[in-house]
Amino acid sequence: MAAEHSGLSPAAAEELAARYGSPLYVYELARVRAAYADLTDALPSPCRLYYSLKANPHPDLVAELRRCGARAEVTSRGELASALEAGCRAGELLYSGPGKTPGELAEAMHRGVRSYSAESFGDLEGIGAAASTLGVTAGCVLRINAAGAPGSAGLRMTGSASQFGFDLDTLLAAPDRLKVPGTRTVGLHFFPLTNARDEESLRAELVQSIRTAAQLRSSLGIELQLVDLGGGFAAPYAVPGERPRYTGLRKGVSEALDEWLPGWREGAPVVAFESGRHLVGDSGQLLCTVTDVKDSRGTLYAVLDTGINHLGGLSGLGRLLPMAARPVRPAEGTEADAVRATLAGPLCTPADVLGRGVEMPGLAAGELIAFPNVGAYGLTASLLGFLGHPAPAEVVMDGGEVVTATRLALRREAAGAPATTPLPSRS
Structure with missing residues (x-):
């Protein structure tokens, strides 16, 4: 469910990202x-x-x-x-x-x-x-x-x-x-x-x-x-x-x-x-932004403002690749100019890769793109606490209207006394 295949129009996706920030999960x-x-x-x-x-x-x-x-x-x-x-x-x-x-x-x-x-x-x-x-x-x-x-x-x-x-x-x-x-x-x-x-x-x-x-x-x-x-x-x-x-x-x-x-x-x-x-x-998509495009020894990298801390934390083990994203609003005439890129996140580890060889038309820094079909095993199945980046906001929509907009937050709190209940016998 990339933006063009969902009930979310490119204009609506751009407006939500402007209002709630990028990266952003949207559920319909x-x-x-x-x-x-x-x-x-x-x-x-x-x-x-x-x-x-x-x-x-x-x-x-x-x-x-x-x-x-x-x-x-x-x-x-x-x-x-x-x-x-x-x-x-x-x-x-x-x-x-x-x-x-x-x-x-x-x-x-x-x-x-x-x-x-x-x-x-x-x-x-x-x-x-x-x-x-x-x-x-x-x-x-x-x-x-x-x-x-x-x-x-x-x-x-x-x-x-x-x-x-x-x-x-x-x-x-x-x-x-x-x-x-x-x-x-x-x-x-x-x-x-x-x-x-x-x-x-x-x-x-x-x-x-x-x-x-x-x-x-x-x-x-x-x-x-x-x-x-x-x-x-x-x-x-x-x-x-x-x-x-x-x-x-x-x-x-x-x-x-x-x-x-x-x-x-x-x-x-x-x-x-x-x-x-x-x-x-298929109810969810992750909107995110390309922050940089670079060529490294013949491999084109699109660096995103999201990574395995927000999507597919097991991708570092090679379990969930490949993933693919598409521009929310591809520029006219860019299909013929599509390139293959590695989609990398902002984390300080080479494991932070969301896709390799992903065909991306009109790839440019500042572009809003969407990962489709991530309503399941998305944010809460990811390495949310790794490197301390804030979680994406999560917006729930119905009939084109925003129902709720919330953000998960990790916080440190005082630990209680250890449980004194004895473990049951495992004989």
Whole structure:
């Protein structure tokens, strides 16, 4: 979603940058609504859809998805605070992720969160200890590290040695360890891969998870109130492009649910999915300014006022390249004069590169350019504190109007006394 492909006109982009400064993130709520509608149309009905705040915890985006009908999936105190600020009910949140500490579990319980994804027996015991302290019961879905379907595409999250989820053999060998005071096992949680553009591979993964859920219900003798099949729904990142449409997914997954989990249409079990990047990825763009153009030993560099501290912090590891930007308002007749440049940021490290060999028409210092499709894994997935540059402002727009304009700020504060709560047994 470069400026010319979004609802944001070049004039509007320039006006926003003049008002709020460069670099600047801009999110468009209309695109969030469109993504939610497209994804729910592609999924079996009825189902529950969780928004994974790790993609972007901005409260305005979370609130818009809540209004659309999504629930929130959180993995930290910060994401929990954002979800509650956005108006999400604590009792409808799903708290997941490995490494939950006694302190964050105690806070989540105090705030009213009662649904958790347990990643291991130790994690389950920690959830139970926090719940028992308050005299409440936490409903837990067991995250499963199962074998993947053959021919899968995307980044695998499970299926091999992993910090995520119960290994099937470990779980099946000790089902009695699921009887943890303060917890009740209410279902299963799968998330075998992420960012899968190939619909057939994604369908195969979901069907495999459905079969595994039915088999585990029988083997473990557990009640399935909720089966969270995860997601894996893709979106382009920091390059032009459109979200994939999963037009054939609903039929194949619904048929598998009818075969293996009959009763799902009546909510027994409730079937859930998760999405982060697919729901918000194409809602955002990063506007920034070229501060210098230089040739170094035959390589053309465009130095920007933004870098890996604001976008794609993992680019320093080579994970997220290539990225691409385009002028917000390319000068007439410059397409024929396009050059290939390395897009470098302002940080004092050679790792601060956002793209190599990016074709840029009419490249010049002072030019406003835009990185498209960065509504997910943008600012909060970056090296925000590195070198101390201020964060970009974040502007949320709806129908051409600015809804909010805010800026994240890092600040040093006094540390509290160390927690005295003993760690639960991890035997």
